[in-house]
Amino acid sequence: MFKRMFVSAVVAGGVAGFLAAALHFAFLQDRLLLAEQYESGALIHFQAAPAMGHDHAAGESADHDDAANGEAGHDHSTPQGAVDGDGHSHSHEPSGGSLGRNGLTVMFDVLVYVGFAMLLIAGFGAAEATGRRIGALEGILWGLGGFAAIQLAPAMGLAPELPGTPAAALGARQVWWWMTVLCTAGGLGLLAYGRGMALAAAGVALLALPHLIGAPEADGYAGVAPPELAAEFAARALGIGAIAWAFLGWFASRLWSDKPA
Template sequence: MSLFRSIVFTSVFTGLIVGIAVSAVQFLGTSQLILKAEVYENAGEATVSTHDHGPPGSLAGDNHSAMTGHDHEDSSWEPADGLERNAFTVAANILTAIGYSLVLTGLIAFRGRPVTWRDGLIWGLAGFACVMIAPMLGLPPELPGTPAAPLGERQIWWIGTALATAAGIGLIAFQRKPWAAVLAIVLVVAPHIIGAPAAPAGEHALAPEALEHRFVVAAVLSSLVFWALLGSLSSTFLRRFEA
């Protein structure tokens, strides 16, 4: 089987498994917290409120608001609560997992060295650091009813932070030289020195602070599951298809 076909088949199989698995994790965690937060949002009179229902940067249902938030003033269509909403969440998670697996598997293949599932797990954890941990230091996952900066500004900062962190990790991993370590530190730190876009002054989240904290923890854990499975399964399937 050609390398390109191996990458595509690996990504599709990995995406299906990871998308379904993380959807189950979200249903027990972040999705329930979002529903609770929507009660506060619907009861309040927020001028600007954001949702995290679409596919972080991270994942449908708990993705980073910089990538998936939308304003209530936008009257775009949304899936109905219940089965339709859950179905769209699963579909979005599967597509997101396939997309990230294509990138991750392509990088592993480009590296040109055989990898075990343990090596793939390390690749996945690196992706977790780039896509979840680094951006959330400036833009933590947000519940509905949380004031936020304009979507475009958040997206630009989120993408820049993820790419800079990825470049920094790559330098540390593949260039074991002092100049590479210094440049890596600069790349990782630079987005946080610049600072993430700030929410409008004087506005407050509608959901209780305790609920926000629980949501952040649940979002991080579901993202960790996503990336750990993505890395280990991508490397495992790639070896099998190449064989």
């Protein structure tokens, strides 16, 4: 039994990890590299606009075209970049990272999803021990449950962050993250497998508890990258996680039930 669980977890987690890495390179890598340019100062999001009625000194010309387009007060001498019509400074879309960095990304994703697969397949074994059958549909639901517990629910308080984003103290964030993961997993388990209204109510209470307590917050909102980029990064990161977890649950369930993929 243990060998079957271990082999299934390694195979399913490895394949899901490669899928997650491929999605990362396709949809997230360029956003991450662009954010790092803002963090390093190679790109600048905006600067404070001057007061109305500002007089230009002798020898200094005003850019009337920019003023007409609402761009006055933005830095047009940003290193490696220029300001476009929305007031954001861009040079070009960053190219992919180095080979070593990309290799570490793939290795990290594979190792992480192998660990996720071990947790998932251990859950399969516990469910089957109570007489529950794990098929392809159940596997997908288990995978989405894992995504909800480990990524989605914590992101409601601690969203995926770009480099250079201020955050609360690391220890407090780790404590809240673990509490949220455990409460969400426990709540979903009670809702899915509990019998009676009392257990269902306990499951709902567990789901709500960490969010009623609230995640630790930084002293204020700040950051060097545009908020639009931060929102896009968070949405893509969660989307990739949902796809990879659903695939992991489906593939692990097929291996677990010894059915052909």
